[in-house]
Amino acid sequence: xxxxxxxxxxxxxxIIVADDQIVIQDLGSTNGTFVNGEKIKRAKLxxxxxxxxxxxxxKLVAADPxxxxxxxxxxxxxxxxxxxxARTMSGSIDEVPLPDLxxxxxxxxxxxxxxxxxxxxxxxxxxxxxxxxxxxVNDQEEVPPLKSLIRILxxxxxxxxxxxxxxxxxxxxxxxxxxxxxxxxxxxxxELRRIAxxxxxxxxxxxxxxxxxxxxxxxxxxxxxxxxxxxxxGTLETVLNKSLASDLDTSEVMVKLIKSGYIRTD
Numbered sequence: 001x002x003x004x005x006x007x008x009x010x011x012x013x014x015i016i017v018a019d020d021q022i023v024i025q026d027l028g029s030t031n032g033t034f035v036n037g038e039k040i041k042r043a044k045l046x047x048x049x050x051x052x053x054x055x056x057x058x059k060l061v062a063a064d065p066x067x068x069x070x071x072x073x074x075x076x077x078x079x080x081x082x083x084x085x086a087r088t089m090s091g092s093i094d095e096v097p098l099p100d101l102x103x104x105x106x107x108x109x110x111x112x113x114x115x116x117x118x119x120x121x122x123x124x125x126x127x128x129x130x131x132x133x134x135x136x137v138n139d140q141e142e143v144p145p146l147k148s149l150i151r152i153l154x155x156x157x158x159x160x161x162x163x164x165x166x167x168x169x170x171x172x173x174x175x176x177x178x179x180x181x182x183x184x185x186x187x188x189x190x191e192l193r194r195i196a197x198x199x200x201x202x203x204x205x206x207x208x209x210x211x212x213x214x215x216x217x218x219x220x221x222x223x224x225x226x227x228x229x230x231x232x233x234g235t236l237e238t239v240l241n242k243s244l245a246s247d248l249d250t251s252e253v254m255v256k257l258i259k260s261g262y263i264r265t266d
Contacts, residue, residue, distance in 0.1 A: 007031050007054035007108050015045070022060065024051060031108040037100035039107065050096070052104060055089040055162075057096060089162035098153050099182055101160065106130040106178040111165040116152055123152035126170070132178050134170040143241050145174050150185045151247065154192070188248040198255045202237040205266040206230045206254075214260050226253040230263055 003012070009029040016023045022045040026033040034052040035043045045051075051058040093116065101114065102125075109130040116123040126134040135149030174181065200206070208231055219227065222245065229239045236254065243250040257263045 003054055003056050005054045005056075007110075008056075012053055022046075029053075031104070034100060034104065037097060037103065039103065052096065052100065057091065059095075089160075091160060093155060093158050093160055096160075098155065098160070099186075102132065102153075102178055102182060110162075113163045113166060114160060115163055116155060116158055116160045118155055118158035121155075123148065123155070125149060125152060128165070130178065131174075132181055133173045135174070140241065141171055145170070145172060146176075146181070146184075147240075147247055149174070149181065150188050153182075153185045154189050188246060191248050192251060195251060195255050198258070199251055200236055200258075200265045202235075202240075204236050205234055206236060206239070206263050207234065207266060209261055209264045212262060214262060216262075219262070222249075223253050223257065226250055227257060227262060230254075230257070 009027070009031070011027045012029040013024055013026050013033045016025065023042060024033065024035065024040070024045055025042045026040060031054065032039045034040065035045065036050055037052075045060050047060055047062055049060045051060070098116065104110075105114070105127055107130065111128050111130075114125040114127065116125070121138055123137045124135065124139075125132060132149065135145045135152060137143065137148045137151055140148070176184070208227075216224070216227075226239065226243060226245075229242050233239055233242060239254070240247050240250055245253075254263075258265065
């Protein structure tokens with residue numbers, strides 16, 4: 001199969017079928033071969049596996065042997081057709097998770113703006129030569145970029161487009177490596193999933209409990225800060241945006257305030 005694009009090497013990878021096994025082997029390509037988001041040198045393939053080569057996604061499926069040749073010819077024609085068009089990389093994050101894309105862009109030193117859209121939000125991730133330098137959700141630049149980026153990485157449904165790089169000045173720039181950002185994101189996402197059942201919806205209205213039975217003096221300064229934000233702004237989403245702490249730290253405090261009876265949800 002010929003994939004004519006600048007992120008695919010002349011001899012990129014080969015797929016071997018032998019002894020009732022299907023194996024893919026990277027041939028020393030510049031930007032690497034990924035299977036289910038993991039960069040590989042050689043890997044056994046199973047039905048349903050996703051192979052990422054350049055900006056092309058290949059999914060392994062069972063097929064009728066009689067139609068296999070025609071299917072391959074059709075795929076090659078589609079690939080050549082796409083290569084003749086000026087296009088950006090686009091697709092569905094249901095098929096290609098965002099962490100996989102970030103790893104690909106980091107390896108290939110890609111520059112541009114990854115625009116991710118869900119039913120109710122739009123996120124932007126700005127990259128310079130593979131390095132993530134800024135992130136925003138719904139163009140809310142007052143929210144710290146790392147906080148915005150981690151929110152985007154929690155999205156599991158939606159579409160993405162890789163737009164060309166733009167010259168602009170950012171309020172703050174991310175200095176962490178892409179690998180460091182992803183590791184921190186995974187840590188926070190795992191912890192947020194652990195407490196998700198105890199959190200109200202993002203648009204829920206929060207209010208100070210009346211009467212406040214537990215003593216306010218028992219709260220730490222960080223917990224008092226979150227309580228003040230709840231009193232001032234009243235919704236979980238706005239409190240998360242205004243808090244100087246991470247979404248994880250702020251959410252953990254909210255769960256404690258709700259369970260301890262300091263605040264109520266309407």
